Amino acid sequence: MSRKWDPPKSSFDKGVGGLALNDVSVDTVATSARYVFEEGPQTEPLVPPIYHSSTYKLKSVDDYLEILEKGGYIYSRLNNFTSDNVQSVLNNLEKGEGTLVFNTGMASTTTALFGFLKSGDHIVINNPCYSGIFDIVKNIFPKFNIEVTFVQAGCDVDEYRKHVKSNTRMLYGETPCNPTMAILDLAEFGKLGRSLENVITLVDSTFAGPYLQSPIQHGIDICMQSCTKYLGGHSDLTAGSLTFRTKHLWQEAIRYQTTFGSSLSPHDASLLLRGIKTLPIRMERHSSNGQKVAEFLEKHPKIEWVMYPGLPSHPQHAVAKQQMKMFGGMMSFEVKGGLEGGRTLVEGLHVIILAVSLGGVESLIEHPGTMTHGPMLMNDEDRRSGGISDGLVRLSVGLEDPDDLIRDLQQALEKVVC
Numbered sequence: 001m002s003r004k005w006d007p008p009k010s011s012f013d014k015g016v017g018g019l020a021l022n023d024v025s026v027d028t029v030a031t032s033a034r035y036v037f038e039e040g041p042q043t044e045p046l047v048p049p050i051y052h053s054s055t056y057k058l059k060s061v062d063d064y065l066e067i068l069e070k071g072g073y074i075y076s077r078l079n080n081f082t083s084d085n086v087q088s089v090l091n092n093l094e095k096g097e098g099t100l101v102f103n104t105g106m107a108s109t110t111t112a113l114f115g116f117l118k119s120g121d122h123i124v125i126n127n128p129c130y131s132g133i134f135d136i137v138k139n140i141f142p143k144f145n146i147e148v149t150f151v152q153a154g155c156d157v158d159e160y161r162k163h164v165k166s167n168t169r170m171l172y173g174e175t176p177c178n179p180t181m182a183i184l185d186l187a188e189f190g191k192l193g194r195s196l197e198n199v200i201t202l203v204d205s206t207f208a209g210p211y212l213q214s215p216i217q218h219g220i221d222i223c224m225q226s227c228t229k230y231l232g233g234h235s236d237l238t239a240g241s242l243t244f245r246t247k248h249l250w251q252e253a254i255r256y257q258t259t260f261g262s263s264l265s266p267h268d269a270s271l272l273l274r275g276i277k278t279l280p281i282r283m284e285r286h287s288s289n290g291q292k293v294a295e296f297l298e299k300h301p302k303i304e305w306v307m308y309p310g311l312p313s314h315p316q317h318a319v320a321k322q323q324m325k326m327f328g329g330m331m332s333f334e335v336k337g338g339l340e341g342g343r344t345l346v347e348g349l350h351v352i353i354l355a356v357s358l359g360g361v362e363s364l365i366e367h368p369g370t371m372t373h374g375p376m377l378m379n380d381e382d383r384r385s386g387g388i389s390d391g392l393v394r395l396s397v398g399l400e401d402p403d404d405l406i407r408d409l410q411q412a413l414e415k416v417v418c
Helices: 026-032 061-070 081-094 105-116 131-144 157-162 186-195 247-260 266-277 279-299 317-323 338-347 380-385 402-413
Strands: 098-102 122-127 147-152 168-174 200-204 222-225 240-244 303-307 330-335 364-366 392-396
Touching: 081 098, 081 240, 081 266, 098 105, 098 247, 105 131, 105 168, 105 200, 105 222, 105 240, 105 247, 122 131, 131 147, 147 157, 157 186, 168 186, 186 200, 186 317, 240 247, 266 279, 279 303, 279 330, 279 402, 330 338, 338 364, 338 392, 338 402
Parallel strands: 122 147, 122 168, 168 200, 200 222
Antiparallel strands: 098 240, 222 240, 303 330, 330 392, 364 392
């Protein structure tokens, strides 16, 4: 078998390009020798390789021009084989016409916002929303003369319709919403967007991910994911994605992505692709664990209320049942005792980890009023208008034994003084 093989040979060994080993110095060998495989049947690696190369070797100038016109690989800011692998898989999951991956979730969303909106345009967006996006629309958009109207997260889609104006160019929604877990009716939202001329609908689907819901299939123009969360699934990468309902939108967006320089690195693309392989079984466990934990919290005397789409008490439970396969691992709840009650709980846990982010295998908990949506990004009035109360807690339920999580919450809640 392997005893019959020949040693690997380089381009200089084989005289590729007219240069043999004796024609060049050791300096050139060190920088320019390339392995050339010619013997035996060609095979394909089961796992797509990580293409670390920043640039690609061309045979002619005409090849460069043809690649610009038809596609191919020139420079990894433009595209990369490893990233194309994960983009094709994500696009299949989202059921879109094209997907782009970015180095963070914020990079994906800002590319969509600044790529498809211009000075004088108007956007309607839910409140609350992810705090980074809130910062953009409230504090940065005014510098670009982009007008913003907020509607309450979880509102009837007619509330969006009421605020549409002649210069409205985007309707933006999160479902489930961060951090209140309000649900947007995707079918009605998509229908509204398609009824309006020159208006793009964009949905942040991070809290559900493509295994639990498919915004594109409901007619949404752009679906955003923070792939850092459930898609990566292991808290070891940052990434984002945009999936488009039409090829035209994808072609518009890739121009902005490549110019802004926000493409995903090939190493992180490989990690993301690996995470996606276990997405279905992880989401099923997140969902079953989430349901058990939510039911426990809803019955606890020190909890005012729980917002989890799988509970019949959730105001949009019926909508969630229609558009979600399962209900995921995200929830928010109000701890009695206000600010001190919430802080006592999140600081008193042993299994569940106090940390921002979500969607990983470990359960994570945070206090939005002082952390993700705290004073650094939102003032008291901003939080009140978004329904972010002092005792609100956000919990990302992981893959641990749900009974261990419940016992951990029980012992921490015993420390809360109402």
